[in-house]
Amino acid sequence: MTENAHVSGSYWLDTAPGEPRPALDEDLTVDVAVIGAGIAGLSTARELARAGKGVAVLEAGRVAAGVTGHTTAKLTALHTLVYDKLRRTRGPDGAQLYARSQSEAVEHAAALVDELGIDCEWERRSAYTYVCDAGRVAEIKAEADAARAAGLPASFTTDTGLPFPVAGAVRVTGQAQFHPRKYLLALTDDLVAHGGRVYEHTTVHGLDESKPCRLSTGTGATVTARDVVVATHYPIFDRALLFTRLSPRRELVVAGPLDAARDPDGMYITPDEGTRSVRTAPYGKDGEGGEAGGQRLLIVTGEHFTPGTGDTRARFDHLSAWAGEHFPGVDLTHAWATQDNDPTDTVPLVGPLHAGARHVFVATGFGGWGLSGGIMAGRLLTALITGGTCAWSELYDPRRLRTAVREAPSFLKNQAEVALHFVGDRLRPAPPVDALPPGEGAVVRVDGHRLAVYRDDDGALHAVSPRCTHLGCLVAFNSAERAWECPCHGSRFDTDGKVVQGPATRPLERRDI
Structure with a gap:
């Protein structure tokens, strides 16, 4: 980063x-x-x-x-590009039920905020799904039409509050964001x-x-x-x-204070560039120099990937660079990651x-x-x-x-990826333990046995079984978050093997090294 x-x-x-x-x-x-x-x-x-x-x-x-x-805490019934697909796979009635159920959820939360007097920074905002690629405008227009037919206050627009031009966007008014x-x-x-x-x-x-x-x-x-x-x-x-029927997906988030005058005034997401999501939130109400100083918190999300794959640090760098390019001068003060599960249908x-x-x-x-x-x-x-x-x-x-x-098709693709990890990860060459620098981890071979080994900042080694306790896939190390992750179903463990995120419920077994 x-x-x-x-x-x-x-x-x-x-x-x-x-x-x-x-x-x-x-x-x-x-x-x-x-x-x-x-x-x-x-x-x-x-x-x-x-x-x-x-x-x-x-x-x-x-x-x-x-x-x-x-989460990025956007409460909306506009879910990227779901409605055109739903009217094709579930018919108009299915799309309408989906829109109604999600819209009623937004309003149910609004009613609870009022009823209980919850101070959760509740704000009404329009939600946008946008593209910058002119070749995808027809897709956006079809989504706007499907969302409107499903009952949402949706329209096609090229006018947004983003600091860069878009080729087209679906806009749905009357949505919400809050402090979850x-x-x-x-x-x-x-x-x-x-x-x-x-x-x-x-x-x-x-x-x-x-x-x-x-x-x-x-x-x-x-x-x-x-x-x-x-x-x-x-x-x-x-x-x-x-x-x-579920595929785990991890995404990264970076955030930092932004001058209120530069607020894009909306909740934005694009399927392009490995997903990019942008919103702002009230900032500094607890003495951090926010509202009185004319600032809001910029929140940028993206770089989705399968847990346990690729270089997470490089992905954070990429997302931070994107935020800096489009919102120059923002001092990114927070970075974290979130995880979701995509259903096959x-x-x-x-x-x-x-x-x-x-x-x-x-x-x-x-x-x-x-x-x-x-x-x-x-x-x-x-x-x-x-x-x-x-x-x-x-x-x-x-x-x-x-x-x-x-x-x-989605089911078979998902299972093929799981099988590839289950078998292929066992065939990869293992690096020597001595090659691990402080703060890094890897699945290595020691005396013919595979171990998941992490070297802490003081040089001490922490070894656990590399087999995920859910269904036995081999874990991989996420160096940015210092966690072991299962690429098959998304279980996550800390450096000593304790479960951080399921579906696994049992820790990775400790090993001597």
Whole structure:
């Protein structure tokens, strides 16, 4: 990266640390157990508690500190170029249901902000999907037409607030952006006020789908519940084989203060250049010299890649350079990364975990749009669990089979890439341990055995098994974030093998070296 940008952690976490919650230390019986305290899990839990259910949320890390704590926090129903594809694959009715469900999620969040008086820097903004390549203008016009036909206030335009010309853009008015962690911390407080329980540092290892369901945890406690919601972003249970329908994608984020007069006044994304997303946020309300100094926080996202592949440092450099080129003079103060899961047929998977499931539900596959998707999932799952109805439950049902033929090309491509990593990564030559500089890691051979070895800044070696504890792919080292990553399904581990991100739930085994 440039000298001004460094992996300093998420701005959202820095500015809203939150109060710690206890780990679960005794057996517990509730109506509903929700696994995962991101926006999907907390939205579901809060809706259920308001409906009178006894709810417990089990989070392996901290509340809203995972994927939701590293988002770019755009709350919109415009999801890059989804509507033209949906009207071709799901028909006009499917596209309309998708638009309605996502738009209602935006407005549901707005109502909660007002109802609970949440100070989360809520702002209304127009959302844009743009291209600079004139050869893609027809694609943008088709998307604008499809989004408008689906019911969104969408139009085609060449006029944006970006500091460079665009060939064309879809604009959807009346969307929103906010501070996701401040919003979710307030939601958590409301959940607890209505009898809900929230436990941090409580990893779930096992699920028994008997009546009632039983969850085993890393703390040794057992949770008994009539219903279970798996909202861990990437499902931690493989019995539904959903990992075959999801492709993990990691993206980088850089941010820094920008003069308010240069605010592009909108939320922007382009599918070009490995994706570029631009927005600003209120800056300096807590004494950092922001609003009074006429500044906002510029947030630029892009460089998407499969976890465990390529040079992340070079990608940060590239993204920082792009931000500096288009917003010259911005001092990048924050840099972090986020991770999403793309479903093979575009539409998230929200509903029963598998064909035989009666009391276990899942929310996953939001494809980079987890804020509106997570809020939508909370409303949909609450309806299913409480016996209500939801107009779009069939659209998002994970058991859907009618789209299998349409999924086939993406499904086969995804599985081919997984197979390539599973076999090919084992055939690559391993560097010698002595070649590792401080701060770097690699999968090496020692006495005929493969080890994942990291050399810390003091020169000490840390060795773990290179086999991901999810399904056995070999991990690779991300030097920019100092983490081991699985390129097959996106599990991430720290340098001592502790799980940072699932679907893996068990650490990499320590090894002697």
